[in-house]
Amino acid sequence: xxxxxxxxxxxxxxxxxxxxLVSRSPRAPLPWALSISGGLxxxxxxxxxxxxxxxxxxxxSGFYLTLLGLLYLALGPYxxxxxxxHHGGRARLEASLIPVxxxxxxxxxxxxxxxxxxxxxxxxxLLGYVLIALDGAASVNGSRWFFIASRVSGGGLLLALxxxxxxxxxxxxxxxxxxxxxxxxxxxxxxxxxxHMWLPRSHPVAMSPLSALxxxxxxxxxxxGLFRSLTWAGSPPGWVGWTLVxxxxxxxxxxxxxxxxxDDYKAVLAYSSVENLNxxxxxxxxxxxxxxxxxxYAFFVHQLAHALFKSLLFLASGALPSRSLSELGGLWKxxxxxxxxxxxxxxxxxxxxxxxxxxxxxxxxxxxLSAPSGSAGPGLLVLGLGAVALASSLAxxxxxxxxxxxxxxSPRSRVVADAQDARxxxxxxxxxxxxxxxxxxxxxxxxxxxxxxxxxxVLPMFAAVTVAGAGLxxxxxxxxxxxxxxxxxxxxxxxxxxxxxxxxLSEQLLKxxxxxxxxxxxxxxxxxxxxxxxxxxxxxxxxxDAYEQLGARYGRLARGMQRLxxxxxxxxxxxxxxxxxxxxxxVIWP
Amino acid sequence: xxSLLLLLxxxxxxxxxxxxxxxxxxxxxxxxxxxxxxxxxxxxxDYVWPRPATPVFLLGPVAAVLGPASAAVVLPVLxxxxxxxxxxxxxxxxxxxxxxxxxxxxxxxxxFGAQGSYRExxxxxxxxxxxxxxxxxxxxxxxxxxxxxxxxxxxxNALVYLLVLVALAIALVAEGARMPxxxxxxxxxxxxxxxAQVLDHSGPLLALYELAASLKLLVYVSLIGLLLPFPRxxxxxxxxxxxGVALAVLxxxxxxxxxxxxxxxxxxxxxxxxxxxxxxxxxxxx
Numbered sequence: 001x002x003x004x005x006x007x008x009x010x011x012x013x014x015x016x017x018x019x020x021l022v023s024r025s026p027r028a029p030l031p032w033a034l035s036i037s038g039g040l041x042x043x044x045x046x047x048x049x050x051x052x053x054x055x056x057x058x059x060x061s062g063f064y065l066t067l068l069g070l071l072y073l074a075l076g077p078y079x080x081x082x083x084x085x086h087h088g089g090r091a092r093l094e095a096s097l098i099p100v101x102x103x104x105x106x107x108x109x110x111x112x113x114x115x116x117x118x119x120x121x122x123x124x125x126l127l128g129y130v131l132i133a134l135d136g137a138a139s140v141n142g143s144r145w146f147f148i149a150s151r152v153s154g155g156g157l158l159l160a161l162x163x164x165x166x167x168x169x170x171x172x173x174x175x176x177x178x179x180x181x182x183x184x185x186x187x188x189x190x191x192x193x194x195x196h197m198w199l200p201r202s203h204p205v206a207m208s209p210l211s212a213l214x215x216x217x218x219x220x221x222x223x224x225g226l227f228r229s230l231t232w233a234g235s236p237p238g239w240v241g242w243t244l245v246x247x248x249x250x251x252x253x254x255x256x257x258x259x260x261x262x263d264d265y266k267a268v269l270a271y272s273s274v275e276n277l278n279x280x281x282x283x284x285x286x287x288x289x290x291x292x293x294x295x296x297y298a299f300f301v302h303q304l305a306h307a308l309f310k311s312l313l314f315l316a317s318g319a320l321p322s323r324s325l326s327e328l329g330g331l332w333k334x335x336x337x338x339x340x341x342x343x344x345x346x347x348x349x350x351x352x353x354x355x356x357x358x359x360x361x362x363x364x365x366x367x368x369l370s371a372p373s374g375s376a377g378p379g380l381l382v383l384g385l386g387a388v389a390l391a392s393s394l395a396x397x398x399x400x401x402x403x404x405x406x407x408x409x410s411p412r413s414r415v416v417a418d419a420q421d422a423r424x425x426x427x428x429x430x431x432x433x434x435x436x437x438x439x440x441x442x443x444x445x446x447x448x449x450x451x452x453x454x455x456x457x458v459l460p461m462f463a464a465v466t467v468a469g470a471g472l473x474x475x476x477x478x479x480x481x482x483x484x485x486x487x488x489x490x491x492x493x494x495x496x497x498x499x500x501x502x503x504x505l506s507e508q509l510l511k512x513x514x515x516x517x518x519x520x521x522x523x524x525x526x527x528x529x530x531x532x533x534x535x536x537x538x539x540x541x542x543x544x545d546a547y548e549q550l551g552a553r554y555g556r557l558a559r560g561m562q563r564l565x566x567x568x569x570x571x572x573x574x575x576x577x578x579x580x581x582x583x584x585x586x587v588i589w590p
Numbered sequence: 591x592x593s594l595l596l597l598l599x600x601x602x603x604x605x606x607x608x609x610x611x612x613x614x615x616x617x618x619x620x621x622x623x624x625x626x627x628x629x630x631x632x633x634x635x636d637y638v639w640p641r642p643a644t645p646v647f648l649l650g651p652v653a654a655v656l657g658p659a660s661a662a663v664v665l666p667v668l669x670x671x672x673x674x675x676x677x678x679x680x681x682x683x684x685x686x687x688x689x690x691x692x693x694x695x696x697x698x699x700x701x702f703g704a705q706g707s708y709r710e711x712x713x714x715x716x717x718x719x720x721x722x723x724x725x726x727x728x729x730x731x732x733x734x735x736x737x738x739x740x741x742x743x744x745x746x747n748a749l750v751y752l753l754v755l756v757a758l759a760i761a762l763v764a765e766g767a768r769m770p771x772x773x774x775x776x777x778x779x780x781x782x783x784x785x786a787q788v789l790d791h792s793g794p795l796l797a798l799y800e801l802a803a804s805l806k807l808l809v810y811v812s813l814i815g816l817l818l819p820f821p822r823x824x825x826x827x828x829x830x831x832x833x834g835v836a837l838a839v840l841x842x843x844x845x846x847x848x849x850x851x852x853x854x855x856x857x858x859x860x861x862x863x864x865x866x867x868x869x870x871x872x873x874x875x876x
Binding site: 329330332333339343347350351352353354358361362365366369371373374375376379380382383385386387389390392393394396397399400401403404405407408409410454456457461464465468469472473476477479480481482483484485486487488489494496498499500504505506507508509512513 | 646649676678689693711735794
């Protein structure tokens with residue numbers, strides 16, 4: 001019975017995929033298929049997470065099924081109304097591929113190590129690549145980055161799984177090699193710094209619900225893989241934990257500074273995903289070094305919180321009339337619903353207390369505080385506290401900038417007036433993410449499940465802050481007021497162009513912590529001076545430049561190799577096939 | 591308990607600094623109770639609503655007061671709530687207030703509000719790591735993770751505590767927007783940091799902001815008081831007097847740092863935080 005129940009969401013999703021290919025209205029049952037399968041996954045996964053050993057799946061699978069289930073549940077109604085303006089072959093393909101993608105992601109959390117896992121993993125990346133590229137010419141470049149990253153990830157994973165599948169005792173250099181493969185394989189998918197470059201380039205160019213699915217769901221599977229590897233490959237060598245902590249903390253700070261220099265609304269969200277994922281990797285690394293469960297609480301709580309608030313932010317971004325921050329502004333007036341949900345997501349994402357985003361950080365801090373004092377090695381992990389504090393204050397700056405530029409102030413261009421607020425289906429999708437986010441914020445034991453974690457009085461704080469805040473807000477709202485223009489130093493006719501723009505808000509932060517280089521060019525006023533002079537700021541990222549040089553060099557090498565391999569000579573092809581056969585035989589020979 | 595105490599004391603504290611400054615500058619001050627009267631006057635007024643504003647405009651002052659007020663709940667000056675890791679919650683509740691204040695300033699669509707916001711967020715990003723590390727070092731040196739379990743300053747932890755006090759003192763002037771980081775009495779918009787964010791808030795909203803500013807100062811004063819080697823309430827009173835006098839003297843005889851030099855000052859906060867932590871980790875004793 002239990003096995004049938006586990007199979008049920010997959011039947012529903014594949015049923016929708018087939019239906020979409022053969023039916024006249026491919027999209028009609030898509031919302032229901034996604035939501036029902038999401039609900040079923042919750043029914044299967046959540047009890048297993050709450051009481052390990054009781055369900056048909058184990059606790060870890062249960063957690064990730066719950067996470068994905070919550071996402072699918074909300075994505076169903078949202079997709080239903082979001083895809084309304086897609087027609088023809090593209091609509092058919094989307095209605096068929098999205099459920100398969102969803103099913104494969106859920107399948108990964110259940111697959112045993114080995115061939116089946118690798119097959120599902122590669123299918124997931126391939127489908128992700130196709131789905132991103134479906135969004136038109138502008139997204140092809142981004143999907144290419146996604147594809148390259150998935151090759152790197154697949155390569156590392158293949159190496160590790162082949163070595164593991166031999167079933168021999170693994171130790172010494174071999175163990176290091178296996179873990180290097182796992183780190184590259186899963187780390188790339190979880191945007192481990194500096195293998196994260198693909199994420200901010202590919203997630204923003206996809207359509208919003210897909211960005212939510214990728215950032216909220218798929219990246220978590222990289223974390224799932226690393227966590228699972230602890231049972232598949234045994235305890236890792238010491239350097240793995242330290243690598244994760246150091247790279248994770250550096251990556252979090254880097255991603256935020258890079259995001260502060262970004263003009264694309266969704267790219268800012270993507271950089272924030274990189275930050276959160278790197279913090280989660282640092283939490284896992286901290287666990288490997290110090291073996292305190294506090295890091296695991298951070299790992300799981302923050303994963304669920306991030307999945308919820310990042311999906312919420314990405315789904316809400318679907319209503320924006322433009323992705324460029326320099327064209328937005330004052331959207332609260334045209335999109336009040338979207339703005340309210342975004343504000344909720346922003347408060348959670350900035351790690352501010354009454355919401356769940358803070359709880360994961362709290363556990364992370366507690367974990368770093370548990371480092372043994374008196375020892376120079378692991379004791380130094382306490383300094384990680386400072387890095388997390390820097391990251392969280394930069395995250396607050398990032399989100400203030402994002403929300404302030406897009407939703408507050410006056411509109412910076414005409415596109416704002418034409419924006420349309422969340423309608424019935426999209427609104428329901430946002431509610432289905434905001435609800436669990438608030439629920440988890442008030443009752444964190446719901447996520448902590450069977451873990452006996454220390455906790456601070458979350459509910460009293462949540463209640464006190466929200467009730468007192470709402471009361472004071474309502475009182476002020478009812479007071480008498482008179483409308484007037486903003487002060488602006490007494491200037492009578494402030495124009496929207498006088499507001500700070502994207503780089504204006506972050507320039508000084510970027511100069512104080514100089515990671516990206518800013519180059520200011522000013523164009524003088526033209527003609528009779530009636531046209532204003534303009535200032536352009538170029539952002540250069542040394543790391544990205546290095547990557548591009550590396551890419552160019554690899555491209556040259558690959559073209560050379562291609563000329564050599566695809567020479568058109570049958571003899572060469574036959575020799576290569578023979579060589580491949582020999583390699584495979586050597587590897588699998590008992 | 592402590593939040594009530596701090597809420598009641600906040601106007602007295604800011605008022606007495608004003609009085610002290612006036613005395614030092616050979617002026618006749620407005621009297622110690624002036625800030626109570628001023629807040630009451632502002633609270634009863636109507637307020638001005640800038641045209642581009644949204645509900646966030648009101649959430650700014652609300653959160654600015656709620657943040658420090660709820661943070662003060664975990665301060666053990668008077669008996670209150672205490673749990674392991676409470677100092678982290680305190681710092682982040684302060685952040686809640688600051689973040690909404692920055693958002694509310696952007697909400698008016700004025701150039702000056704935005705300028706105040708990004709300046710304040712820069713200061714916050716530069717102060718927070720050092721402050722958190724310093725507090726963590728004090729907690730680790732005491733062997734307890736709750737503020738109520740903080741040990742007093744004594745010979746065994748003097749080195750760490752001195753560094754922590756340096757970090758907290760710098761955090762106090764930076765977060766409390768006082769000299770030499772910011773000048774609360776400035777009237778020149780271009781040089782403002784904190785004041786630029788509240789330019790468009792008037793009446794009850796301004797009253798909340800003024801209350802929030804002195805409340806935040808008091809939270810830092812209480813943190814400093816917790817480290818001093820006296821009974822809690824006495825140490826708090828002492829910290830209050832010393833800080834008040836120090837701020838008045840600093841703002842009378844000192845000058846404000848040029849804004850671009852402020853990060854240099856704040857780097858001492860980070861340095862002190864890191865050194866204090868290393869002192870605990872490596873068990874350095876004086």
